[in-house]
Amino acid sequence: MNETLLELKELVKHFPVRGGALIKRQVGAVHAVDGIDLTVGAGETVGLVGESGCGKSTTGRLAARLLEPTTGKVLYQGQDISHNSRRQLKPIRSEIQMIFQDPYSSLNPRHTVGTIIRGPMEVNDINPPGGRKKRVQELLEIVGLNPEHYNRFPHEFSGGQRQRIGIARALALDPKLIIADEPVSALDVSIQAQVVNLLQELQRDLGIAFLFIAHDLAIVRHFSQRVAVMYLGKIVEVGDRESIYERPRHPYTHALLSAVPEPDVSSEPRERIRLAGDVPSPINPPSGCRFRTRCWKAQDKCATEVPPLVRLSGNREGHLTACHFPEAPTTQGEDVVLDPALA
Incomplete structure (x- = not known):
């Protein structure tokens, strides 16, 4: 097990909703992130997946301390940085960067490529051997671009470039952790593969950890060692x-995986699980299990009790699921009751 680099503990981020004609006052809150626990080990890639609006990007910004959490903790190398000032951060x-x-x-x-990449060094007063221009x-050469393009402007490059x-x-300050917020979603498919392969090479050569x-889900599977599945501000399943x-156990994870295209066209197509209804509003999330309003296995218990994120018997150590009525595992002979030691 790698040394823990980043740890999120019971992390919560609510954005206030204000209303009123003359005097604006808080009338509600957007529950963007609502009590999540997640770790990233040194040199590890953890994939964070889920539908749009589930809180993934907010989680990334909280981890980088671009946002301050409402409650909970952000620990970096064991140090609580949840409410540190700009000077303390x-x-x-330099050790936590974002893509x-x-x-x-x-x-x-308005800035040249050289100015853009050199900027973090200037802000942090870093003078590498040979000078900043050489670095x-x-x-540029490390990421597959021509070093002579130092004085070009961004509009002269393609999206992938x-x-x-x-x-x-992001690499300019030799970070230990990079938070990549959907770094390939705006790119063509062929360019996506190039960028993901580049990130893999950087992780292998430089030992950088990623929150991806x-x-x-196909890209996440290709790049990540562990995967966390997020729904409406909650992590519903996490494991290697x-x-x-x-062997997914949460119904939501099953639904997401059913939509992943099969690479082998000769095989029998997987049955697509189509979820009913829309994602509920994060201003007024459902009681109990937040997925219950779209889940085909929901029962009365799901409306009254929040399912804990625990290991089910038969699951690998570290594979946690938050569901009262989990899906049956794919391996024969395994049951779906909670492990008594972890229930």
Whole structure:
């Protein structure tokens, strides 16, 4: 087991909703993240998946401390940074970097590529051997771009090349953890594969840990060692890659995996699970299990009791599921009762 680099403990982020004609006052809250626990080990990639609006990007921003949590803790190398000031966070900023979703809006169009990548070094007063320009050109070469393009502007590059520039900027401070917020969703399929392969090479060569946020379960399976499934602000299932993809237990995970295209067209097509209704509003989430309003297995208990995230008997250690009536495992002879030691 790798040393824990990042730990989120009972993390909550509510955004206030204000109303009123003359005097604005809080009339509710958006439950973007509502009490999640998640860890990322040194050199590990953890995939975070779920539908749009489930809280994945907010979780990433909380982990990078771009947002301050409502309650709960963000621990980095055992240090609680949940409510640290900007001055207190400055030594940690260089070790936690982000790759943003949109390569078109995340780069300043008025700055050259050299200025964009050099910026983090200037802010943190870092002077690498040989100078900052040499380091920027080395980073451009690492991400597969021409070092001579140092003085070009973002509009002179394609979407995939712009995302590589964003990756180079994230690497400028030699981070230990990169939070990649859907880094390939805005790219063409052929370019997606190139960027994901680049991230894999960087992880292998530099030992960087990733929190990889994505919609595409096929890409997450290709890149991640562990996977967490999120629904409406809650983590409903988490485990190692093989366990989640081959033996999912939560109905929501089953539904997501049923939509993943089969690579072998000669095999019998998988039955698609179509979820009823829309995702409930995060302003007024359902009581009990939040997935119950769309779940085909929901019973009265699901409306009154929040299912705990626990290991079911027959599951691998570390594979946790939050469901009162989990799906039967694919392996013969396993039951679906809670492990007495963990219930």
